[in-house]
Amino acid sequence: MKIRRRDLLKGIAASGLLVAAEQSPAQAKRARKDLPPNAVGILYDSTLCIGCKVCEYACKQANNMPVEHTSSKEVMWDDPQDLSAKTLNIIKRYGVEGPKDTVEGFAFIKRHCMHCLDPACVSACPASALVKNPENGVVTYNKKACIGCRYCQVACPYNIPKFEWDSPFPEIVKCQLCAHLLVKGGISACCAACPTGASLFGPVEKLRSEAKRRMAMEPGEYYDFPVANIDGTEVQQHRAGAYVQHIYGERELGGSQVLYLAGVPFASLGLPELPEDSYVALADGIQYAIYKGMVYPLVVLGGLIYIIRNREEKKE
Amino acid sequence: MQERQALGGKVLTVPFKVCAAIVLIGLFFLGKRFIFGIGSVTNMNDGYPWGIWIAYDVVVGTALACAGYSIALIVYVFNKGEYSPLVRPALMTSMFGYTLAGISVIFDIGRYWQAYNIFLPWLSNLHSVMFEVALCIGTYILVLWMEFAPTLLEKFKAARLQARLNRIIFVFIALGILLPTMHQSSLGTMMLMAGHKLSPLWWSGFLPLLFLITAVVIGYAAVIFESLIASVAFKRPLELHLLSKISALMPWLLGLYLVIRIEDVNLRGYLPLAFEGGLLGNLFLLENLLLLAALLILAYPNNRQNPRLLFIASCAMLLGGSMYRFNTYIVGFDPGTGWRYFPSVPELFITFGIIAAEVMAYLWFVKTLPVLPKFTKA
Numbered sequence: 001m002k003i004r005r006r007d008l009l010k011g012i013a014a015s016g017l018l019v020a021a022e023q024s025p026a027q028a029k030r031a032r033k034d035l036p037p038n039a040v041g042i043l044y045d046s047t048l049c050i051g052c053k054v055c056e057y058a059c060k061q062a063n064n065m066p067v068e069h070t071s072s073k074e075v076m077w078d079d080p081q082d083l084s085a086k087t088l089n090i091i092k093r094y095g096v097e098g099p100k101d102t103v104e105g106f107a108f109i110k111r112h113c114m115h116c117l118d119p120a121c122v123s124a125c126p127a128s129a130l131v132k133n134p135e136n137g138v139v140t141y142n143k144k145a146c147i148g149c150r151y152c153q154v155a156c157p158y159n160i161p162k163f164e165w166d167s168p169f170p171e172i173v174k175c176q177l178c179a180h181l182l183v184k185g186g187i188s189a190c191c192a193a194c195p196t197g198a199s200l201f202g203p204v205e206k207l208r209s210e211a212k213r214r215m216a217m218e219p220g221e222y223y224d225f226p227v228a229n230i231d232g233t234e235v236q237q238h239r240a241g242a243y244v245q246h247i248y249g250e251r252e253l254g255g256s257q258v259l260y261l262a263g264v265p266f267a268s269l270g271l272p273e274l275p276e277d278s279y280v281a282l283a284d285g286i287q288y289a290i291y292k293g294m295v296y297p298l299v300v301l302g303g304l305i306y307i308i309r310n311r312e313e314k315k316e
Numbered sequence: 317m318q319e320r321q322a323l324g325g326k327v328l329t330v331p332f333k334v335c336a337a338i339v340l341i342g343l344f345f346l347g348k349r350f351i352f353g354i355g356s357v358t359n360m361n362d363g364y365p366w367g368i369w370i371a372y373d374v375v376v377g378t379a380l381a382c383a384g385y386s387i388a389l390i391v392y393v394f395n396k397g398e399y400s401p402l403v404r405p406a407l408m409t410s411m412f413g414y415t416l417a418g419i420s421v422i423f424d425i426g427r428y429w430q431a432y433n434i435f436l437p438w439l440s441n442l443h444s445v446m447f448e449v450a451l452c453i454g455t456y457i458l459v460l461w462m463e464f465a466p467t468l469l470e471k472f473k474a475a476r477l478q479a480r481l482n483r484i485i486f487v488f489i490a491l492g493i494l495l496p497t498m499h500q501s502s503l504g505t506m507m508l509m510a511g512h513k514l515s516p517l518w519w520s521g522f523l524p525l526l527f528l529i530t531a532v533v534i535g536y537a538a539v540i541f542e543s544l545i546a547s548v549a550f551k552r553p554l555e556l557h558l559l560s561k562i563s564a565l566m567p568w569l570l571g572l573y574l575v576i577r578i579e580d581v582n583l584r585g586y587l588p589l590a591f592e593g594g595l596l597g598n599l600f601l602l603e604n605l606l607l608l609a610a611l612l613i614l615a616y617p618n619n620r621q622n623p624r625l626l627f628i629a630s631c632a633m634l635l636g637g638s639m640y641r642f643n644t645y646i647v648g649f650d651p652g653t654g655w656r657y658f659p660s661v662p663e664l665f666i667t668f669g670i671i672a673a674e675v676m677a678y679l680w681f682v683k684t685l686p687v688l689p690k691f692t693k694a
Contacts, residue, residue: 082653083362084362085362120509120511123441123443123444123509124444124445124446124509125441125444125446126434126440126441126444126446126447126450127433127434127436127439127440127441127447128439128440128441129433129439143427144430145430145433145439146426146427146430146433147425147426147427147428147430147431147433147434148425148426148427148428149424149425149426149446150365150366150425150426151444151446151506151509153362153365154365154366154506154507154509154510154513154649155509155510157511157512157513159362159363159651159652159653162362163362163365163426164353164426165353165354165355165360165361165362166352166353166355166356167353168350168351168352168353169427170353170354170426170427171426171427253511270653272512272652274511274512279508279509279510279511280509282508282521283445283505283508283509284443286505286508286521286524287445287448287502287505290501290524297494297498300494300497301490301491301494304393304489304490304493304494305486305487305490307392307393308392308393308486308489308490309486311392311395311397312485312486
């Protein structure tokens with residue numbers, strides 16, 4: 001009986017140590033990430049979007065993406081239902097409940113990579129195939145590094161990265177903000193093509209103040225709206241919509257470089273309500289608390305080697 | 317030193333042949349996967365990028381293979397040499413379990429031909445939990461083979477090599493305890509990143525701790541299960557005195573787990589979800605009731621002497637612990653855009669093939685190698 005009690009005490013002590021090592025998971029969080037110095041992004045204004053899908057076409061042209069037919073009917077154009085390994089950018093229409101004269105019963109939303117400040121995909125990727133450019137903050141993909149584990153898909157809170165399920169040599173596919181055009185001094189194809197300025201390219205700081213300017217507008221009055229590039233010259237006059245007083249992407253999960261404005265609640269546009277701290281920061285914080293830069297595991301290993309060696313010697 | 321012996325006897329028995337047939341079917345679908353892509357054999361999709369190949373083969377499979385870890389922990393750290401007859405069979409199941417989990421990862425990852433990229437220093441992402449898991453599991457597979465090597469050397473009578481290995485084996489034994497502690501908890505940390513996509517009944521800051529405890533619980537249960545089955549199947553005496561002793565630890569571990577598990581959900585305010593009657597709530601209850609049942613059975617010393625009750629308790633722990641892990645990776649996961657996942661038949665057969673291969677290797681090894689303790693018929 002004596003032996004058993006000692007066993008139990010040891011068990012309890014060991015479990016206690018584990019709990020202590022774990023600390024309080026709720027507090028283990030690392031600091032939020034700042035905007036990269038020359039961060040560029042997109043401000044998408046749902047109230048300006050007319051759903052013409054020219055941005056989808058321009059995206060496929062600029063990125064060499066194949067057409068996608070999802071309906072069984074004969075159609076002349078491609079008709080993706082959602083983002084996929086063939087579609088990097090999509091305009092979706094959501095039905096919205098409400099008085100017809102204010103929201104006309106529906107609203108558009110444009111979906112593609114948000115280029116998060118603290119991207120879950122980048123943190124998740126074991127082989128650094130997804131990286132965030134330290135200068136402009138664009139999250140790009142390198143197929144030469146990717147092992148195809150799809151942890152980025154599990155980790156992305158917006159379900160953006162897609163996988164080529166039907167290829168023996170599959171790749172991850174996602175919007176890279178037309179990084180290949182940016183290096184040549186261009187802007188993202190979707191913004192360049194947008195006829196109303198609903199997709200507006202520019203430095204994130206400027207886009208944030210532009211979004212704030214719009215939210216302060218008097219609904220129904222005419223105002224100037226920049227088109228394509230906030231640093232460009234083209235301007236159009238539009239009636240201001242009745243904006244929801246929230247910039248989606250400004251704070252969600254630590255913020256992103258793609259920002260959304262809308263006249264209807266974001267939840268009804270399929271954008272999840274998210275906390276301000278990223279899950280990455282939480283996971284990193286817990287990993288750090290447990291491992292303290294591999295110091296703890298090495299100490300434990302040393303202890304184990306000492307104990308086991310002693311026992312083995314005693315046996316002989 | 318405990319004497320061990322090979323069981324001997326015919327290897328090509330009926331169960332062995334049935335397993336071989338399942339392996340062949342699995343290999344057929346595997347061929348299809350490598351020629352036409354993962355989508356041609358599985359139901360995985362962009363909403364559910366991980367299916368049973370990860371959730372069962374790796375996440376549950378390596379927990380089942382924690383027998384070696386759990387026994388090593390008690391034998392070497394808590395200095396209970398009396399349990400050493402359980403070490404070799406436990407190490408062997410661990411070796412098979414982990415090796416096959418490692419192999420099944422190659423089937424699962426899309427760009428397997430450049431899997432080594434993870435370990436190229438200029439590509440390794442030290443912040444990635446997946447990197448840590450891959451590195452730990454990869455190293456642990458090597459460690460398990462080194463720990464098992466004395467058995468092979470004994471068989472081939474390589475005495476000099478055996479003596480040399482014996483001088484440094486303590487390093488491998490120490491690593492064999494450290495590495496599973498790290499990667500088994502990290503398998504829980506992995507799903508922290510799923511955030512709002514994982515049901516609050518499973519998403520928790522305690523994921524790493526709960527995964528570590530389930531690894532130990534499932535590991536012990538696997539030892540009890542394996543020992544009882546082997547005794548009955550090969551008509552050997554039960555190792556009851558040892559099994560009942562290691563079982564005495566379980567009620568405490570299960571109690572600790574259940575307190576953390578329930579209290580964590582409760583403090584975050586999601587406990588009512590469990591009683592709403594939905595699939596997730598019911599699975600949450602079932603998962604914890606199974607572990608509670610094992611706790612109640614093993615809490616009474618008399619029950620621990622009863623092979624039937626020991627067997628039931630070990631099954632409850634294997635099921636409850638595995639369900640917790642499976643639910644965390646698949647059932648409780650909902651990407652939220654209408655995606656659905658249920659494994660396809662070919663996908664299942666590849667997993668069955670892996671299990672069958674493991675059973676075949678077990679049968680072959682115990683019959684030809686000195687794994688099980690020696691006994692003479694009275």
